Amino acid sequence: MTAELSITQLKLRRSGREILDIDRFVLDSGEILAVIGPNGAGKSTLLQVLALLLVPDTGIIELNGEMIVNGNRLAARRKLAVVFQESLLLDTTVQKNIEIPLRIRGVGRTEAIRRTREWMARLGITHLSGRRARSLSGGESQRTSIARALAMQPEILLMDEPFSALDYPTRKSLLAELGDILHTTRMTTIFVTHDFSEIPALTRQVAVMFDGRIIKRGNIQDILGETAVSVRSWAPWDEDMEDGRGAG
Amino acid sequence: MNIFTEGLQSAFQMLRSLDPDVLSITWRTIHVSTVATFISILIGIPIGTILALTRFRGRGVLVSLINFGMGLPPVVVGLATWLMLTRYGPxxxxxxxxxxxxxxxxxxxxxxxxxxxxxxxxxxxxxPKMLLQIQALGTTRFQYLMLLLWEARLGILSAVIAGFGGVISEVGASMMVGGNIRGYTRVLTTATVLEVSKGKFELATALSIILLALTFVIVSLLSFLQQRKSAFR
Amino acid sequence: MKKSFIRIQSIIFCIALFLMLGATQSPVCAEESKDVILSTTTSTVDSGLLDDLIPVFEKKTGYRVKTISVGTGQALAMGEKGEADVLLVHAPAAEKKLVDASVVINYQLVMHNDFIIVGPASDPAKIKGKTALDAFKAIDAASAVFISRGDDSGTHKKEQSLWKDANVTPTGKPWYHESGQGMGATVLMASEKVGYTLTDRATYLAQKANLKLDILSEGDKPLLNIYHVMQVNPEKFSKVNAAGAKAFVEFMIAPDTQKMIGEFGKAKYGASLFFPDAVK
Structure with missing residues (x-):
């Protein structure tokens, strides 16, 4: 259930400004990659291009070696799942929010319900299943959003700062759970973040973007230095800080 | 004040005794305004949706035209429709x-x-991010539009309520193109005007009260539909 | 969500069904020749006369009459454009032009009622008992409030000819108001504004209970209000329903109908509102 996503000679301009200019970028099958960079570097735009939501001016996008054109874009989108910074749930119950996308992708009714139950359980939101999305707290709705993405069993998971709107304890526990899930499923994942401390929980692979280009790519230690692996944000109420140090 | 209470009384009396004239006028009003609203939904929602989701040359002009059209005086529409439909008209x-x-x-x-x-x-x-998220779920164009309308349904229902309110209360156009023909094209508003010009104020008041009650009931139903889903549970 | 879709679908289906039912109900597809468009003055409708006569005609002949009640000006204009099949109006001078131009044929005298000049009991212009022309002159002299229809109706035309004969140009004078509305609304306005107006007797009697107005001048010859019925010339306008119009003209001058016209209003107001003239 994993795949390879690549882009070649990609250029994207908006109102006369070059936003993306990437010669070659490959996301390998099973790889988990963090994308970092300053604001305005083009991280979110790149993610939307990779999610096939934004069509670049020039360039080729390939999924499993197949070039994406208008005719196969929808089918390709159905192999991906996207989690945004805002949870962007539909105005219905938690359960329906996970179930409807599955039905949209052609999953049968019983299977959709089974998967919905499974992923609600794995993200610890089973007790919320009947709640309306807009009555949820920030953490609860982002859990729902992630459960929705994972229940789709995408070949590639794309996340755009999925934790940045959450408070520290929520972020920490969700990061740990997601790290476990990604490592067991070996799901190809790319996620954008501006918080380096999130990276070690999920991966060691980092790409750095600046001014619409990918300027560095490699192991976290090589790019951010030895300390990056152990740097963790800390809060006084964080009891298990010592245990958490260096995890991931 | 006297006329008002008398009107209230005779309104109840006419409804209780199921006055056939009044019933048929009321039913015709419901029928005409509902069908007109339904047609305007079929025309208006797609146009609104297209204008909201696309960017093209001349879009700004179209949006201004729509906004202008929202305040279109019913009598002008009535006159234009009359001229179109006359025996020797187009x-x-x-x-x-x-x-x-x-x-x-x-x-x-x-x-x-x-x-x-x-x-x-x-x-x-x-x-706007919601639109991206819905696309990212892998929706076909139709599924995309359906989910979009679902998300915007409060506003869409407001659109329907406003449209219905606009037509049921309208008198100028109905009078002109309908002719206020008894038992055929007489609706609550035109009947009220006629009764006023006849000087039958109790009847006119009664008809107005029925019109108000009818509008209230239908708008309440739509509002209930609108608010039911949005309340926290 | 899925369920909601189904629910929305079923609502749409119901509405569509409703629409179709409605469409079959409204006899849009009824045969053209069954509809007769009668263009008439507000006074015949507002007085309730046509509400009595038309069901009888419809039952007898099977035609359906679409009564469009407008001012005489518009009623005649509809005839001139071939938009109506038959006219029932009361402006003989204007009608004559249509007859001469053979826009209308089968021109028949139906009935008359009379105009009256009404005003407040206090009668500030002292017109009580005067002839119509003297009364108008007195109103002008006293600058008393006068409410005119101002809508080119038969009554308005009559009023204008009276002003002309009285050598008064009322338009623009501060005491002269044009209501632009039907007779019923205009007498009400006169009552509210404590002014004079020219009205047909039928409308006045029908509304008397709501009015604080007395009859101040009546019975004068120029005040007669004569109704003619006529059909629009089918040779000029191919789309008019000639047969239906002819039937309606014949109905209006038939002895039975004439009797009904004479009886109309007697029970309610104690006096006839219209006087049949077709059968002498």
Whole structure:
């Protein structure tokens, strides 16, 4: 259930400004990659291009070696799942929010319900299943959003700062759970973040973007230095800080 | 004050005794305005949706036209419809003037820009990221639009309420193209005008009260539909 | 969500069904020749006369009459454009032009009622008992409030000819108001504004209970209000329903109908509102 996503000679301009200019970028099958960079570097735009939501001016996008054109874009989108910074749930119950996308992708009714139950359980939101999305707290709705993405069993998971709107304890526990899930499923994942401390929980692979280009790519230690692996944000109420140090 | 209480009394009396004239006028009003609203939904929601989701040359002009159309005076629409439908007018061959269909046509013209304008606003006020998220779920174009309308349904229902309110209360166009023919094209508003000009104020007041009650009931139903889903549980 | 879709679908289906039912109900597809468009003055409708006569005609002949009640000006204009099949109006001078131009044929005298000048009991212009022309002159001299229809109706035309004969140009004078509305609304306005107006007797009697107005001048010859019925010339306008119009003209001058016209209003107001003239 994993795949390879690549882009070649990609250029994207908006109102006369070059936003993306990437010669070659490959996301390998099973790889988990963090994308970092300053604001305005083009991280979110790149993610939307990779999610096939934004069509670049020039360039080729390939999924499993197949070039994406208008005719196969929808089918390709159905192999991906996207989690945004805002949870962007539909105005219905938690359960329906996970179930409807599955039905949209052609999953049968019983299977959709089974998967919905499974992923609600794995993200610890089973007790919320009947709640309306807009009555949820920030953490609860982002859990729902992630459960929705994972229940789709995408070949590639794309996340755009999925934790940045959450408070520290929520972020920490969700990061740990997601790290476990990604490592067991070996799901190809790319996620954008501006918080380096999130990276070690999920991966060691980092790409750095600046001014619409990918300027560095490699192991976290090589790019951010030895300390990056152990740097963790800390809060006084964080009891298990010592245990958490260096995890991931 | 006297006329008002008498009107209230005779309104209840007419309803209780199921006055056939009043019942048929009331039923015709419901029928005509509902069908007109329905047609304006079929025209207005797609137009509003297209204008909200696309960017093209001349879009700005179209949006201004819609906004202008939301305030279109019913009598002007009535006159234009009348001129179109007269025997020797461009659509004269259909013999539609002075029929309920003519009223429906005029009312649909009045309500369509209202529905389109409100739908446009409703869909435009959705979080643009939400549109991306819905696409990212792997929706076909149809599924995309359905989920979009679902998300914007409060605003869309407001559009329907506004459109319905616009046509049921309208008198100028109905009078002109319907002709206020007894038992055929007489609706609550035109009947009220007629009774006032006859000096039968109790009857006119009674008809007005029925019109108010009817509008209230239908708008309440729509509002209930609108608010039911949005309440926290 | 899925369920909601189904629910929305079923609502749409119901509405569509409703629409179709409605469409079959409204006799849009009824045969053209069954509809007769009668263009008439507000006074015949507002007085309730046509509400009595038309069901009888419809039952007898199977035609359906679409009564469009407008001012005489518009009623005649509809005839001139071939938009109506038959006219029932009361402006003989204007009618004559249509007859001469053979826009209308089968021109028949139906009935008359009379105009009256009404005003407040206090009668500030002292017109009580005067002839119509003297009364108008007195109103002008006293600058008393006068409410005119101002809508080119038969009554308005009559009023204008009276002003002309009285050598008064009322338009623009501060005491002269044009209501632009039907007779019923205009007498009400006169009552509310404590002014004079020219009205047909039928409308006045029908509304008397709501009015604080007395009859101040009546019975004068120029005040007669004569109704003619006529059909629009089918040779000029191919789309008019000639047979239906002819039937209606014949109905209006038939002895039975004439009797009904004479009886109309007697029970309610104690006096006839219209006087049949077709059968002498």
């Amino acid at each position: 659509l004269g061959m259909f013999n539609l003037l002075y029929t309920p269909t003519a009223i429906i046509m005029a009312q649909a013209v009045i309500a369509s820009p209202i529905v389109a304008g409100f739908s446009l606003a409703a869909i435009q006020s959705l979080n």
